[in-house]
Amino acid sequence: xxxxxxxxxxxxxxxxxxxxxxxxxxxxxxxxxxxxxxxxxxxxxxxxxxxxxxxxxxxxxxxxxxxxxxxxxxxxxxxxxxxxxxxxxxxxxxxxxxxxxxxxxxxxxxxxxxxxxxxxxxxxxxxxxxxxxxxxxxxxxxxxxxxxxxxxxxxxxxxxxxxxxxxxxxxxxxxxxxxxxxxxxxxxxxxxxxxxxxxxxxxxxxxxxxxxxxxxxxxxxxxxxxxxxxxxxxxxxxxxxxxxxxxxxxxxxxxxxxxxxxxxx
Amino acid sequence: xxxxxxxxxxxxxxxxxxxxxxxxxxxxxxxxxxxxxxxxxxxxxxxxxxxxxxxxxxxxxxxxxxxxxxxxxxxxxxxxxxxxxxxxxxxxxxxxxxxxxxxxxxxxxxxxxxxxxxxxxxxxxxxxxxxxxxxxxxxxxxxxxxxxxxxxxxxxxxxxxxxxxxxxxxxxxxxxxxxxxxxxxxxxxxxxxxxxxxxxxxxxxxxxxxxxxxxxxxxxxxxxxxxxxxxxxxxxxxxxxxxxxxxxxxxxxxxxxxxxxxxxxx
Numbered sequence: 001x002x003x004x005x006x007x008x009x010x011x012x013x014x015x016x017x018x019x020x021x022x023x024x025x026x027x028x029x030x031x032x033x034x035x036x037x038x039x040x041x042x043x044x045x046x047x048x049x050x051x052x053x054x055x056x057x058x059x060x061x062x063x064x065x066x067x068x069x070x071x072x073x074x075x076x077x078x079x080x081x082x083x084x085x086x087x088x089x090x091x092x093x094x095x096x097x098x099x100x101x102x103x104x105x106x107x108x109x110x111x112x113x114x115x116x117x118x119x120x121x122x123x124x125x126x127x128x129x130x131x132x133x134x135x136x137x138x139x140x141x142x143x144x145x146x147x148x149x150x151x152x153x154x155x156x157x158x159x160x161x162x163x164x165x166x167x168x169x170x171x172x173x174x175x176x177x178x179x180x181x182x183x184x185x186x187x188x189x190x191x192x193x194x195x196x197x198x199x200x201x202x203x204x205x206x207x208x209x210x211x212x213x214x215x216x217x218x219x220x221x222x223x224x225x226x227x228x229x230x231x232x233x234x235x236x237x238x239x240x241x242x243x244x245x246x247x248x249x250x251x252x253x254x255x256x257x258x259x260x261x262x263x264x265x
Numbered sequence: 266x267x268x269x270x271x272x273x274x275x276x277x278x279x280x281x282x283x284x285x286x287x288x289x290x291x292x293x294x295x296x297x298x299x300x301x302x303x304x305x306x307x308x309x310x311x312x313x314x315x316x317x318x319x320x321x322x323x324x325x326x327x328x329x330x331x332x333x334x335x336x337x338x339x340x341x342x343x344x345x346x347x348x349x350x351x352x353x354x355x356x357x358x359x360x361x362x363x364x365x366x367x368x369x370x371x372x373x374x375x376x377x378x379x380x381x382x383x384x385x386x387x388x389x390x391x392x393x394x395x396x397x398x399x400x401x402x403x404x405x406x407x408x409x410x411x412x413x414x415x416x417x418x419x420x421x422x423x424x425x426x427x428x429x430x431x432x433x434x435x436x437x438x439x440x441x442x443x444x445x446x447x448x449x450x451x452x453x454x455x456x457x458x459x460x461x462x463x464x465x466x467x468x469x470x471x472x473x474x475x476x477x478x479x480x481x482x483x484x485x486x487x488x489x490x491x492x493x494x495x496x497x498x499x500x501x502x503x504x505x506x507x508x509x510x511x512x513x514x515x516x517x518x519x520x521x522x523x524x525x526x527x528x529x530x531x
Contacts, residue, residue, distance in 0.1 A: 028439035040446040044311075047456050048318035169294050176298040179306035189317035 012098045016106025021114060024076070030114070033075055038068035038118035039125060045188055046130050055219065057132035061122045062214045063188035068118025069153055070181050070207055072111050074174060077157030080107040081165045081252075094253060101158065101249050108157040112150050137220030141227050145217050148234045149210035155238040156206055158245035162252045185211050206237035272369045279373035283347040284381070300385055304335045305392045311455050312397050328399045329485055330454030332389030333416060333478045339382030340420025340473075341427055341445050347374040348428025348515070349437055357432070361519055371512055374428070375421045382417035383410075403487035412484060415497050416477025419504030423473050426511035432518045452478055473507060476500040 024030045042064035049056045081104060084090040093103055126132045136142045164171040184191065184201055185208040191199060202208045213230035216222025222230070308331040315327035348371070351357040360370070393399035427444065431437035449455055451465065452474040458466055469475045477500045480493035 028436045032439050032442045036443055037446055040450065044450055044455055045314060045318070047450075047460075048315060052318065172295040173298040173302075176302040176306060179303070179310045183306070183310050183313060189313050193313050193317060 009098070009102045013102050013106035013109065016103050017110040017113070020107045020110035024110070024114065030072070030076060030111075033071045034068045034115040034118050035121055037071060038064045039121050041067050041188070042122040042125055046126060050130075054132050057126045057130065058134050058136070058218050059215055060188065061119065061126050061134065062218050063211070064122040065116070065119025066149075066185070066187040066207065066211055066214065067182050069112060069115045069149070070185075070187075071178055072115035072118075073108075073153050073157050074160070074178055074181075076111045077108040077154075078160045078164050078171075078174065080104050080111070080157070081161045082171075085165070094256070100253065101246065104158060104161055104249075105154060108154040108161075109150075112153045112157070116146070116150070136218050138217040138227075141224070142214065142217040145210070145213035145227065145231065148231055148238075149207075149214060152206040152210055152234040152238045152241075155241035155245070159241050159248065162245065162248040166248075166252050166255065181205065181207060184208065186215075187211055206234055206241070209233040209237065272366050275365055276369045276373040276376070279370055280375075280377040283350070283374050284377040299338075300381075301388060304332070304338070304385060304389045305396070307335075308332055308389055308392055309397065311449070315455060324397055325399055325485065326457075326482070327455060328390075328393035328397050329482050330452070330478055332386055332393050333413075333474065333481050334449060334452065334454045335385040335389045336382045336413070336417040336477075337420045337423075337445055337448055337474060339378040339385055340417060340422075340424045341441055342424075343378040343381060344375045344421050344424030345428040345431055345437060345441055347378065348425065349431030352432055357522075361523065367516060367519070368512060371425065371515055372508070375425055375508075378424070379414070379417045379421050382421065383413050386413045386417065399485075401485055404485045405489055408490040408493065409481060409484045411490070412477055412480045412493065412497060415500050415504070416474060416481070419473035419477065419500050419507065422504040422507030422511065426507050426514060429511045429514035429518060432515070432522075448472065448474055451475070454478060471503075473500065473503050476503070 042060055045060045045064060046057065049060060081090065081100075084093055094100060123134060127134050164174070182188065183194065184198060185205055186202065187207075191202050191208070194202075209230045212222070213227055213234065216227055216230065308328060311331045312324045312327040316322070316324050351360050390399065390401065394401055423444070427437065427441055430440060434440070451461075451469045451472055453469060454474075458469055458475070461469065476496040480496040480500070483493050483496075484490075
């Protein structure tokens with residue numbers, strides 16, 4: 001890929017992200033997923049943990065924000081190719097010179113960026129309604145962790161979108177996949193509460209490392225070395241996800257063109 | 266007599282067909298995912314969160330609360346989609362063109378979901394006993410079954426009202442999702458109602474599930490049917506009120522849609 005192609009791809013991705021944001025900003029399902037549901041979860045958690053003191057408030061703000069990120073990734077980014085199929089634009093997108101991966105990356109970028117609203121809303125809930133004195137302990141490290149978390153979530157989205165397209169039977173499990181990740185990734189409580197056999201599964205999920213980094217930097221519970229390790233794990237998993245997704249996209253397009261089933265579910 | 270037979274057939278056929286259409290029985294994976302594993306995941310999440318919050322070894326408060334909340338999955342989502350599906354699938358004009366008894370059609374859509382909701386709650390309790398340490402050795406099981414039946418009925422009443430709303434709004438899933446998650450707070454599934462502010466407790470009392478959930482906790486702690494009879498009567502009455510208002514709304518929508526020609530307007 002030469003420089004000019006990279007610039008064109010980058011511009012396409014940004015344009016796709018902008019158009020996706022414009023299209024979805026008032027979508028009621030997305031408003032629920034990135035705003036209302038995380039707020040309700042934050043409200044529940046703040047209420048349930050109110051006896052634990054204010055040090056847990058920031059943990060809940062970050063954790064409920066992560067639930068919004070995952071729900072958005074699962075339901076919105078996961079369907080980023082299917083929505084084109086449902087609206088009859090998938091054939092056109094496959095036919096344009098821009099790679100489909102670039103387009104889906106742009107869509108996921110918009111969705112995941114949009115879901116950071118959930119963290120902001122939870123912050124306001126805890127600060128304004130519950131009157132907690134909130135602060136991020138390591139703001140620079142937190143910002144870097146958030147950036148890497150967004151990248152790793154987007155990369156994860158690139159894997160699940162073609163899987164949902166090629167395997168409708170997997171998509172039937174979409175609803176059942178939401179809470180297990182909340183649990184296994186320790187968004188709102190430590191995974192030490194879970195049975196030991198689940199720990200290796202948590203380690204294989206990049207949202208787990210994102211949660212460790214964000215919780216660690218927001219509450220000051222992690223040293224720089226630990227945070228650097230979490231970053232390394234997020235980068236590693238992002239690269240693995242991008243590698244896998246490239247092959248999945250190729251397989252999906254070959255299958256679709258060979259079988260002429262782009263529009264068929 | 267003939268009219269009764271026709272209505273009974275209409276009730277049975279409507280209930281069965283809407284249920285088959287909704288869950289795609291030819292694809293059991295959908296059912297397995299939404300009725301077996303989703304409840305387990307949701308109950309586990311709130312139970313772990315609750316035990317982490319309280320630092321208590323006793324998770325029964327959260328297991329019972331969230332298992333009973335499963336009634337609302339069928340009660341709200343299932344019933345709403347059964348009613349609203351006619352609009353989205355373009356069959357509403359035909360339905361309104363038939364001489365079929367509207368109340369039979371309306372309640373028939375909910376009936377199978379009451380049975381399905383009960384199965385969902387039972388599955389929730391089984392998960393609770395098997396995986397989360399719920400002790401049901403002191404439970405009056407027939408009384409608990411009655412509690413589950415009445416609670417599922419009352420949440421289906423709320424679902425019927427939401428289903429009627431789905432005939433006049435395109436944002437019904439937004440409303441459904443919000444109501445379902447709001448029940449997690451207001452029903453007392455995860456927070457003891459006594460700790461809520463007075464205005465929230467007032468809302469709780471107006472909602473289905475609240476009293477049923479209370480009754481289930483008392484029964485699992487060793488209470489008898491007589492101890493919860495007032496709660497169950499209250500839960501049943503709440504369900505009837507929601508069915509009544511849901512049906513009125515359904516009829517109102519039919520009259521308005523016919524008058525204005527907006528049957529399929531979204």
